[in-house]
Amino acid sequence: MKIATAAEHYAGMKAKAEQKINSLQEKTLIRVGAATCGLAAGAQKVKDTFVEEIKHKGLDAEIIEVGCMGHCYAEPMAIISKPGFPALCYGHMDEGLAKLLVEEFLGNDDPCYEYALVALEPNDIFPTFSDFPRDAYEKKIILEHCGFIDPEDIDHYLAREGYASLVKTLQMKPEEIISAMVDSGLRGRGGAGFPVGKKWTICRNTPSEIKYIICNADEGDPGAFMDRSVLESNPHQVIEGMLICAYAVGATKGYIYVRNEYPLAVQRVKTAIEQARKKGLLGSAILDSTFSFDLEVFEGSGAFVCGEESALINSMEGKMGVPQARPPYMAVSGFWGRPTVLNNVKTFAYVTAIIKKGAGWFREIGTEATPGTAVFTLVGKVANTGLVEVPMGTTLRQLVFDIGEGIPNDKEFKAVQIGGPSGGCLPEETLDIPIDFDSLEKAGAIMGSGGLVVLDEDDCMVAIARYFLEFTQQESCGKCTFCRLGTKHMLDILTRITQGKGSLADLDILQELAEDIKMGSLCNLGKTAPNPILTTLRYFRDEYEAHILEGRCPARMCKDLILYYIVPEKCTKLCNVCVGSCPVEAIYTREDGLKAIDQEKCVKCDNCLKTCPPEHNAVIKLSPPVLPEE
């Protein structure tokens, strides 16, 4: 009886939402990408210009903010849907373009195709996303609605069948939900890839009056922003996943742990919770059923290590955010000693999709061991940066060269650093392995948070390893011996090598330390921190040896091992732009009128090299730092 009520209740709610969204489509609708990536690129000004110009011209159009579409390189972006035209997406927006579009497109029916990036629906005039090379590889499950719906209005989500999975859940037995998770093969997306069905089963089977659900949105990896983006762009999909989990394991209270440096995500999640509560989708007797569950945002201000589950729970309990030895597992004894399911943002988002479309559907995507998709933040030396969602099993080569469209400026590819600061650096010869949790680990990297940094010939692998290790060393909580002291010793050795003061014996010590820290540390921060070193020693040992044996940095990146030199044959008397660019007046005019650098004064800031006009290209870096005879 109750069950029918829930479905009916929902049907009414959804019909109303659809009506509202349809009426939006009767007039011109402008969607401005206003996730953090868009806002950082100037989306607010673009939106303000639209508002002003439309008002000024007395036009009738609706403007809403949406999340991130994953094409961060083209932000700010806007989608204009005008009746009679295909919905068109414009990239690299600025105030001028917003003004022009209001005048020409909204006012005069000229869509200014020259500025349009893509059309959202198939049409005869303009290409759509499916005409983009990356579309052939992309498969959107959790990013499906991101960038297209208004994250601050629950009706947008409802109109796209949002919360239908919840209704379906309420019609199933908790055991059936758990079976679906087991059958789907879903593995946690917070980094370690732990099977979700297994975790939920343990929690369900641990008797307790009170159980908790926690969504881990700490996302402390520098450069990672997919969890933030999902919460900013489609928070309800995560909330719905948490509801399903709560129903399955028998929890009544949940928390979304968001770092407070993500104010927009915090605000949008809070708004979403509020709206869901108002609709009776959260709180007591959800959709008039017997199921009750409520949700709260916990704003974390902790360090990177607070993303580790036991440290996260400690910090929520007001204790020091340091990890603890397992067992007991969180699913047995977590928050306040109660059985607790802790999953990542993306993990919960997949749950919603799996209940909607079935475990079998999910298993069809991705690899045998890791079904589903992977979300990567593609950054570094790659033409198209942004968020991409691809099936597990896609190769790194497809990610970098087809989706990312390769290395800009005709530079040579060197490596991908994958998995965040504890990830590994993988060279050209590994580019064809189909990626999933296991294959990456075998190659020495990790899936981690899905950070993917592309490196080119100008990146020194020793310096890169040192850079990532410096982060983990500083973020070590200091509790256990290997991580607290071991990472510091590794960092000191790497620093010496980048200064040309290393020895071959250092490489052996580095290898031993790295292996022991990986094996002996208490938590995964320490266990994974050596990855950048182990992989660079494995794949780029020649670079280490060049630093040590020849005092040479092959990428000419390590400052102590290079000098700047002006090639007299290329320099000309008629130019002196580099002189002014030098902050320490190290560049002087020789007797013959050409320029030269006073090595004593030079601080290796790279300014002269950047300013020397391309027709001369007279400034070069030399490594080892030895001046040529003249």
Added chain:
Amino acid sequence: MGKKITLTIDDRQITASAGEKLLWVALENEIYIPHLCAIKEETRPAASCRLCFVEVEGLSRPVTACTQAVYEGMVVKTRSPRVDRLVKTAFELLLSDHRLECNKCPKNRACELQKIAKERKLKLRLTRLQPLEKEVTVDDSMGSFIFDPSLCVLCGRCVWVDQQEVKVGAIGFSRRGLQRKVTTIGDIPLAESPCTGCGRCVEVCPVGALSFTNQAKPEGVAVNS
């Protein structure tokens, strides 16, 4: 806990209560496993010193004996090339952050580090690593004992007795990473903290970091060995 079980440690049959932690079972049967941070009464071991690694048959990697519960039929080896390597490195790491002046140390010949070195034939000096520099202030404000952080191995035994046994709460851990240290709330001298001067922390300190000053050493307090 409770049910009697039989396990094998280094080829010796041993009876213990199921659920007991392996480290204590071994120690009580006079099988030595290096350890600094373990506290028998603590149900959630810190497992931070990383010295008590052993091999358990059926497990792919060495595990810490302080966190590993014993069970019927368990087969344990306290030594293996992997275990020895981990212990050697953890030990050298600790030494790299510990002022090595044994002859001047109040705990000379009663120090756990010396004991570990002796038991496992490890060198009491650095062979692969450079010493880490750290700036510390010695707290001698109590008079009866002094705290010299340059000798502290961060085992946490003092913090545990202070907070869980005598329940004073004068000291705790603060800071992260290399800066992690044992200190009073607000980093004030012990004499200005709630410390009662009971000396329990000094008794449990495995090294010379907390030591009684000779003149004020309370009657009958044996130096911890």
